[in-house]
Amino acid sequence: MGFALALEASSRTYAAAAGDGERPRAQRVSRRDDPAFTGLGDLVAQTLAESGAAFRDIAAIAVDIGPGGLSSMRAAVAYANGLAFSLGVRLFPITSLELMAIAAAEKHDGPFLCLRRGTGGNTYAGLFADGQLAELRHGPHDSVVPSIAGGLDRVSLAGVPAADVAGLLPGVTITDTGIAEADVTVLYQTARAAMSDPERLVPIASPVNEASLIFHNQAAR
Structure with a gap:
C-alpha cells in the first residue's frame, strides 16, 4: 500500500507519524507554543528522516480535520493539501x-x-x-x-x-473513557486501513468548523 504520513493538529500539539506497516516507523510531537518548534514542514521532515524515508516515498497523507483550534487546523490542512498536490498523492481526511x-x-x-x-x-x-x-x-x-x-x-x-x-x-x-483528544497513532492506523480502498481517499481536504455542512445537514434532519 505504500508509505503513509499522518498529521494531527486538533489537540494541543502538532503531531506527525509515518510508516508503511501496522505501527508507524516514527512519530514526533511538538507543542505549538514551544520556542523550539520551527514549523509543521520541519516536523514532518524530521519524522520522515527518522523513519528512513523521503518525501517522494509518501503514497497517501492522512489529516485530522478537526474540530479543534481553528488556526492550527487550517495550517495543518493547508500543509497537507499543498504537500499532496506537489507529490501527486491523495488524502485521507477524518474528524477528531x-x-x-x-x-x-x-x-x-x-x-x-x-x-x-x-x-x-x-x-x-x-x-x-x-x-x-x-x-x-x-x-x-x-x-x-x-x-x-x-x-x-x-x-x-x-x-x-x-x-x-x-x-x-x-x-x-x-x-x-479517559480519552481527551485525537491521537496521531490512531490516525495513522486508520489511514493505513483506508488506503486499501481508493474511494476513501480524496484530492483535497477542508477543516471542520461550526459552519461546516456536516453539522448543518445533520441538524436539518
Whole structure:
C-alpha cells in the first residue's frame, strides 16, 4: 500500500507519524507554543528522516480535520493539501470526533459520545454506534448534549470529563473513557486501513468548523 504520513493538529500539539506497516516507523510531537518548534514542514521532515524515508516515498497523507483550534487546523490542512498536490498523492481526511470514537472502541463498548468544546459555550458533538457515525451536532453545550444522547440507556464518553455531562443526561449510564483528544497513532492506523480502498481517499481536504455542512445537514434532519 505504500508509505503513509499522518498529521494531527486538533489537540494541543502538532503531531506527525509515518510508516508503511501496522505501527508507524516514527512519530514526533511538538507543542505549538514551544520556542523550539520551527514549523509543521520541519516536523514532518524530521519524522520522515527518522523513519528512513523521503518525501517522494509518501503514497497517501492522512489529516485530522478537526474540530479543534481553528488556526492550527487550517495550517495543518493547508500543509497537507499543498504537500499532496506537489507529490501527486491523495488524502485521507477524518474528524477528531471519529478518531476519539475509534480509540475508545478499543477498550469500551458503544455507543460513543465524542465532544469537543468550542467557543462561546458551544460544543461539537458526535454520536457513534456499531462502528458508524450516527449523528453530528454543534451548538450550546447544555442543549446539544441531551439532544444527541438524552434518549440512550448508556454511553461511553470521550473528549470531556464525565462531570461535564452528568447533569445533562439523567438516567443515562456514562462511562468515562479517559480519552481527551485525537491521537496521531490512531490516525495513522486508520489511514493505513483506508488506503486499501481508493474511494476513501480524496484530492483535497477542508477543516471542520461550526459552519461546516456536516453539522448543518445533520441538524436539518
